[in-house]
Amino acid sequence: MERRQLEYFVAIVEHGGFTHAAKALRVAQPSLSRAIAKLEHELGVALFHRVGRHAVLSSAGELLADRARLVLRDFDALRAAARAVGDGPVGRVDVAATSSSALEPVISIVARLRQRHPGVLVSTSSAVSAAEVVAMVAQGRCEVGVCGSAERPAGQGLVAHHLRDEEFLLVAPPGTGAGRDGVVTLRDLTGMRFVVTKPATAVRALFDRLAEAVPGLAVAAEVGDRSVVLPMVLRGIGAGLMPDGWAELALRAGAEVCRFDPPERLPQWLVHRAGKVTPATRAFLDIALPGADRATVTRT
Template sequence: MVERRQLEYFVAIVEHGGFSHAARALHVAQPSLSRAIGNLERELGVTLFHRVGRQAVLSNAGEALAARARLVLRDLEAFRAAARSLGEGAVGRVDVAATSSSGLEPIVSIVAELRERHPGVTVSVSSADAAAEVVAMVSQGRCEVGVCGSAQRPTGQGLVAHHLRDEEFLLVLPPGTRPAGNGPVVRPGELRGMRFVVTGQTTAVRALFDRFSATVGELTVAAEVSDRSVVLPMVLKGIGAALMPDGWADLARRAGAEVYRFAPAERIAQWLVHRGGPVTSATRAFIDTTLARVQATPGTDAAGR
């Protein structure tokens, strides 16, 4: 019979990149880890790892079963957490995947509410570059919940998606500067000739910049960054303007940047995704808090302008 411990060891080897690293992370002797995996392989009747020298490489069967092992462990934890919650209320940890703008809002506000309503819940947030990565992290069991912006409803086997709101993209300028039109809003044509700090190719913000670049023309890339947390500091230093989701609006204004909305508004749907079926009490608390917050603030305008 396959044991939970064997699945935990298997997933640890996959995530830590080898037997020795996994043994150190789990605080077990490497021979014990090897024996457990050998027993698991015999129980399943497949080879999970190919031993190449001192390296362990996932086999085709190992690749196929890694995500399933994560999901089984998630389901077991959901079962145990449900039992604990009968006497203690929502407790435990929820792993959340989020793109950068979603990691700022609504995640920050949700964590603040959870702290008040469910002090026994801890939130661990993993960063993702794009909505597709968020969906993959939830589908494969690496995270229990995801929050992301996507023009299309996220889909995947066994996934549930809730529309949260329409996130708005804003133009953020260095302190003391104004768009060419000098109006309260900016039209795409007014971007012509401007220099921009842009993010990597996979982000929704970069897709918007590329669209403006193709339709408006004469947009210059002053800097391209993979770490989106440095975009605002570069704007504040005058390196260039930036297109940013509205979750950054308050922070940008407090830092001294000029923030403008587009006319017509540029928006993208923001989604909460999770697997269907049983979830831990901590995950249920996160989902319920998120959806309650949306229902309590219909039509929220985070851009504030």
Template sequence: MAQPSLSRAIAKLEEELGVALFHRVGRNAVLSSAGESMAERARQVLRDLDALRAAAQAVGEGAVGRVDVAATSSSALEPVISIIAELREHHPGVTVSTSSALSATEVVALVLRGRCEAGVCASAERPVGQGLVSHHLRDEQFLLVMPPGTAVGAGDGTITANDLRGMHFVVPHAATAVRARFDRLAAEVGELAIAAEVGDRSVVLPMVLRGVGAALMPDGWDYLARRSGASVYRFDPPERIPQWLIHRTGPITAAARAFIDTTLSRAQDAAE
């Protein structure tokens, strides 16, 4: 759409609603509070329309369409990768588009604002919000990942929190579940130093492999860490954090239903 046509459409909509949807700042425009509220509701309306279309298309064809899923980095590794693999086998008409989130709070926000239909994240507390449904999937375990050839603990592949004393760590920025757990252990054990603090969690494992320091990592990283040659240890007693599947109440697309049902089925099978 050309800019003049877009400007006229916005002006007409603002006139009909009787509120300003944008603030004009020089040559730019930013959403007003009313615009933010309307955008959030508009996304959900469009989601509902997609759900109606998908429901009609699914009759006789099975689940088809696209589902947008928000996930933190460890949850994207496990279970989201496994879920996508299973969906490709049983629901080849479903495409999963993932959005990366820094924290469980960000996953919840992406779902509540209608940007994503479902989310997977780890959080010590059950994610809550108006119109939000949350399902407990499993208890994710934290691992200690160290540079190749590094030995610690009793030699049986497990460590205690006290074994961390004196170590240097690569940690993510605040607001993540991993950083919260590191800060708690640092307060309990003491003498835990930060060698590097990173915003991009995908560089944590490469930095550990280069010997920058150790790292706390959720067990979704276990396979990649071991294949990369890192020394991986589990805590005794385990350091755990619940992992959740979330979605909104109300109509959902057939693709989202297939994703949710597959996720819950896998969690039930694992529990049994």
């Protein structure tokens, strides 16, 4: 089995078929097909079912996909370890994050990492929920995950660290006059209309919980792209619930920003696989995790 065969196989899985994978890899499709046929012959199993012009993973292919990603990451770790001997940590670390976590603390971690280890490249991938973040790390699609979750993320072979408690804020259109001195209570929300994200996000879960307790709380608009919530708030469509990482941007844009009394908080977690990690990943973890937090590691 050659590394090239595994790279081709993973590319087909990631890009959804032979044609798109060949374009992404910049190789001729017949060459790609021959490499996969050779891999299937060596393994003695079919990795794909050919259904018309489409390729669907077989059960054996599904089993190999996650392991192939991990093998390729091990190859990259060996290369990066050799390069790091004289130059310090180098290489790439892939980080899965929900949108609020990608804003903070990931941005701050990347900024500090660039100052200390300029040879490390961070590539972020977006996820809708904490469950998706955990799955992306467990499957080997990313080495590190950052997400908000009321419960400590768990998964076979995963390690979870508590980073901080993220605070959710009320962001209201200019001139709303919500709350007093930048603070709102549940009573202040009575009858308000909100721009909300679709289900499965932490922000939507918070809104649904508030809606059960506050009379007249209603949805003004439901969006799939969380980046449009603030523009909608600024246009007066409704208020929004946003993590504290958005506070500065919302204030500069002219929105009203208020804290809740009592505060609405959600733990943020950093997740990675147990065992050895690449030098680039180790550098990311060293920046992200103060020494005191390492005692909170949970191995599952």
